[in-house]
Amino acid sequence: MADTPFIPFTRPSFDQATIDAVGEVLRSGWVTSGPKLAEFESALSDYFGGRPVRCFANGTATMKIALQVAGIGEGDEVITTPISWVATSNVILGVGAKPVFVDIDPITRNLDLAKVAAVVTSKTRAIMPVYLAGLPVNMDELHSLAKQYKLRVIEDAAQAIGSTWKGHKIGSIGDLVSFSFQANKNLSTVEGGCLVFNNLDEAKLAEKLRLQGVTRQGMDGMDVDVLGGKDNLTDVNAVIGLHQLKQLPQFQTKRAELARHYFATLRQEMKTAGLESLNLELPPENFTETNWHMFQVVLPLNQLHVDRAQVMTELKEMGIGTGVHYPAITGFSLYKKLGYQVSATPIAERIGKSILTLPLFPGLTQVNVEFISKSLVAILKKHAK
Ligand SMILES: Cc1ncc(COP(=O)(O)O)c(C=O)c1O
Missing domain, CATH: 3.90.1150.10 (Aspartate Aminotransferase, domain 1)
Known part of the structure; x- marks a missing residue:
């Protein structure tokens, strides 16, 4: 046994072509958000059936921006699961809202949708299911609950790239769908994430929020009309993502x-x-x-x-x-x-x-x-x- 290499619980797969592509970006003179990011977002949009997609520095920032885009903040409640990476509920607290935890289904280990209705109040604004290990919840039930109670659906699909619901890719259907490209994920950009939108205006707002709220006007004009942060994905990460998406x-x-x-x-x-x-x-x-x-x-x-x-x-x-x-x-x-x-x-x-x-x-x-x-x-x- 002593001679057998240790088996980690996970390990990312980066091939030589990916490593070479990173070298090219580093030598190109443009290393932060630029042409490779635009190419990656366009490839992701194709992958998700033509929906608008924007990338962010990590999955946590992606979910935070999803909540901001949905207008969720102080005094609002968001229904979610206690079995997730703590990022899920931390971002809810981070925007000033209250996570409301619903128990899980013992078989799927995901949020038990049958228990959601009982915790909906006049303050409930959104439901945030998590697809543990990549397994989606029942999308028909999820969206019918959202419709019934007029809730936004922010899918924490951090682990679910490549999963499907009735043959449709997760991300190609739904409201706001958030993915992580952190090192352990099925598609990794080392760190990173993306949000898939159902609405181009929301994608444009997210694009502003990820870079200080800045909008550019002409060659030298600039304005800031919302409070944004620094949550952009770099070209170094994006080029890794382009190769991972193919694989x-x-x-x-x-x-x-x-x-x-x-x-x-x-x-x-x-x-x-x-x-x-x-x-x-x-x-x-x-x-x-x-x-x-x-x-x-x-x-x-x-x-x-x-x-x-x-x-x-x-x-x-x-x-x-x-x-x-x-x-x-x-x-x-x-x-x-x-x-x-x-x-x-x-x-x-x-x-x-x-x-x-x-x-x-x-x-x-x-x-x-x-x-x-x-x-x-x-x-x-x-x-x-
Ligand atoms: C379920 C879940 N939600 C959120 C995140 C946060 O993503 P990131 O680590 O990219 O910020 C992760 C990733 O670790 C996750 O597994």
Whole structure:
């Protein structure tokens, strides 16, 4: 085992052509937002069926600007999920609004849309679902809720590039759809993000907001009529994105193959080990609509003598990296101080304590998947009650 290289839970795939293209931008004399950004935004717009697209420095800035474009601020409420990267609710707080957390569906691990209506108030302005591991929520239900209660929909599709709903790419339908291109994502620009709009005026507003609120008028004229920030994406990042976008279908195929292999090997190993009574929860087995951003299991902690941290430590000792995506946001000190209680969303509380992300990235091999599955099942067997 000592000679086997460590398997991280994720690793970005940048080929030589991408590395060469970065070199060209660096040598070109124009390195910040410029022609490559315009080319990347145009390629993304084609990818999303011709909708307006603007890029930003990261997914967090993208979501912040989505909220600003939707006019959400002080006194407003936004309905979201406690099982996400904390960026989701931090940006809601950041614009002065209040995140309202709804419990998750234990199978999809996404916001349970059936629980949304009960928390809508006169202050509710938007709903912000998160597509955990790339799996979308039921878009028909989402948009019918939004219509019924007159809410904006800001999709936190940070993890969902390449996923679809009834065959339509996430981003090609809907209201405001936010993606992240951070290092771990299926399409990475190292750091970055993009927002897909349903309305060109909103795209133009977002473009102003990402660069100090400035509008240019003629060769030397300039005006500032809204308060913007510094959230632009550089040409160095954009050129990486252009290459990644071309490779996205092949990355996707590889991820789906590896996910399929996880289902087969984990089930087989559990059977061989005589652990069929152990409730190791696998992801929803959907090979066409998700982009397989992550492969996450939920550990049967009530049937084990150890906690998740111990399982992760033992996997690490065997050369396997894992991750936690995510503990419930409502359990963080800041959120507790704001009055949230993790026990208010009991499914999120349980899953947040027991979810485990196994390695999944295009450079992983089927042999790796077999080794990871065997190792995990051996640990479960050792600690089963
Ligand atoms: C669900 C979710 N939301 C928001 C973000 C924020 O994106 P970024 O890290 O690019 O700011 C991420 C990325 O890490 C994410 O996974």
